[in-house]
Amino acid sequence: MTEAAVETIQREMTAFARRARASAGRMHPELSLVSYTLLGHLEESGGLRATDLAAHYALDKSTVSRQVTTLERAGLVERRRDPEDHRVQLLHLTEAGRRILAQVSVRRRAAVQERLVDWAQEDLERFAAYLVRYNARSGAGTEDD
Amino acid sequence: MTEAAVETIQREMTAFARRARASAGRMHPELSLVSYTLLGHLEESGGLRATDLAAHYALDKSTVSRQVTTLERAGLVERRRDPEDHRVQLLHLTEAGRRILAQVSVRRRAAVQERLVDWAQEDLERFAAYLVRYNARSGAGTEDD
DNA sequence: CGCACCAAGTTGTATTATGCAACCAGAAGA
DNA sequence: TCTTCTGGTTGCATAATACAACTTGGTGCG
Numbered sequence: 001m002t003e004a005a006v007e008t009i010q011r012e013m014t015a016f017a018r019r020a021r022a023s024a025g026r027m028h029p030e031l032s033l034v035s036y037t038l039l040g041h042l043e044e045s046g047g048l049r050a051t052d053l054a055a056h057y058a059l060d061k062s063t064v065s066r067q068v069t070t071l072e073r074a075g076l077v078e079r080r081r082d083p084e085d086h087r088v089q090l091l092h093l094t095e096a097g098r099r100i101l102a103q104v105s106v107r108r109r110a111a112v113q114e115r116l117v118d119w120a121q122e123d124l125e126r127f128a129a130y131l132v133r134y135n136a137r138s139g140a141g142t143e144d145d
Numbered sequence: 146m147t148e149a150a151v152e153t154i155q156r157e158m159t160a161f162a163r164r165a166r167a168s169a170g171r172m173h174p175e176l177s178l179v180s181y182t183l184l185g186h187l188e189e190s191g192g193l194r195a196t197d198l199a200a201h202y203a204l205d206k207s208t209v210s211r212q213v214t215t216l217e218r219a220g221l222v223e224r225r226r227d228p229e230d231h232r233v234q235l236l237h238l239t240e241a242g243r244r245i246l247a248q249v250s251v252r253r254r255a256a257v258q259e260r261l262v263d264w265a266q267e268d269l270e271r272f273a274a275y276l277v278r279y280n281a282r283s284g285a286g287t288e289d290d
Numbered sequence: 291c292g293c294a295c296c297a298a299g300t301t302g303t304a305t306t307a308t309g310c311a312a313c314c315a316g317a318a319g320a
Numbered sequence: 321t322c323t324t325c326t327g328g329t330t331g332c333a334t335a336a337t338a339c340a341a342c343t344t345g346g347t348g349c350g
Contacts, residue, residue, distance in 0.1 A: 005269040007185075007250065010257045012276035013161055014182045015202060019280070020158060022203035022308095034336080051298060060338050065299055067336090087298045087345050112158070113151045115279065123275065124150040130272040131157035134260060179307080196327060205309050210329055212307090232316045232327045 009134075023111065028104045030074055034059075035067055036108075039093065039101045042077060047090040049082075076100060176249055179204075180212055184221060184238065184246045192225075192235040221245055 021033055031039070038053060054064040068091060071077040076097035082088035093101070116124060176184070183198055199209040213236060216222040221242030227233035238246065261269060 003254070005266075005273040006254050006258050006261055008273040009261070009269070009276060010253060011182060011185050012273065012280050014178060015280050016158055016276070017161060018179070018182075018202040018204065032335080049298075059336095061299065062301080062339080063337055065301085069300090085298085085346070089299075109151055112154060116151055116154065119278075121150075124154070126271065127275040127279070128150040128153040128157070130268065130275065131154060131161070133264075134272070135157050135161055177307080194327075204307095206328065207310080207330080208308055210327095214329090230317070230327085234328075 028100065028107075031100065031104055032067075035071055035076075036101070036104055038064075038067060038071065039076060039097055040105075042091055042093045043098065043101055046092045047080075049088050049090065053091075071097070176245065177212075180216055181246070181249055181253070183209075183212060183216065184242060185250070187222060187236055187238050188243065188246055191237045194227075194233050194235065198236075216242070 028036070034057075037057070041053065041056070042048060050064045050068055051061060053059070053068075054061045057064075068077060068079070072079060076094055078092045078094050079089040080092060082090050119127075179202070182202070186198060186201070187193060195209045195213055196206060198204070198213075199206045202209075213222060213224070217224060221239055223237045223239050224234040225237060227235050264272075
């Protein structure tokens with residue numbers, strides 16, 4: 001039955017989330033899971049507004065504000081005033097930010113890879129595809145949950 | 146290439162993690178994401194030790210202990226002394242716990258299901274199986290990650 | 291223009307989850 | 321018995337977060 005599968009997916013995803021959070025601290029002392037994710041986001045599309053990030057991650061703007069402050073103090077991101085609208089700050093990765101992000105990514109990927117070492121290539125690809133499909137939907141959609 | 150699939154899995158899992166975290170609070174006033182997940186776990190296999198839960202979710206035993214305390218005070222779980230080993234408490238859902246869990250499950254499943262609505266049954270099951278496999282490894286294994 | 295309202299961010303405050311370390315109680319083995 | 325191990329609890333500190341009040345800049349309408 002679909003019910004069971006859905007239930008399992010929901011629970012296992014949650015379990016993963018827990019683990020991801022737990023392991024995040026060991027990746028880089030300076031970089032929490034959220035910070036890391038924010039950096040990753042900025043890497044892909046520089047010049048984001050804090051509000052965009054908040055919306056995207058369903059976080060309060062105050063939370064993002066503080067996270068960004070931390071990242072800025074660590075020298076990993078830069079706030080640039082938007083000349084078009086002086087309320088807005090466009091966030092950009094610094095060189096240091098880019099470097100650190102690359103470092104952490106490598107380490108993170110290694111950790112994941114270790115757990116996937118005995119998977120068949122075909123399964124890996126299917127699993128990856130499923131995850132993309134799942135997340136694509138939640139990312140694009142109505143921004144709830 | 147394995148690299149690409151691993152990279153994708155890593156990224157997508159992380160993406161999910163942040164969202165799960167973000168949406169955690171809004172399901173049931175009484176039930177945090179973790180509590181809910183713990184309940185779900187107990188439903189499937191009653192008589193778990195707190196330590197088992199801690200290991201599975203990569204949580205500190207103190208955290209689990211407190212969560213269980215909360216759940217117990219809410220009347221949702223029961224601690225039963227293991228007659229074999231008096232250090233151990235076997236955790237069981239109460240009737241109320243079962244009821245609440247069912248309620249929340251419905252709501253939550255609806256949310257997840259909405260995202261999975263156009264998936265083929267076969268894909269759902271495979272996805273679920275992959276997640277289980279992935280998590281099983283990190284849970285049973287070397288406890289790092 | 292000037293005033294009312296909206297939007298982006300910041301800061302104060304409280305809550306909650308969490309980990310770590312110290313501790314207690316029961317079990318197991320020498 | 322004494323030592324060591326394991327399951328669990330509690331004290332303490334920290335980090336992430338939400339919410340609300342506030343500041344500053346933009347927009348629109350009279």
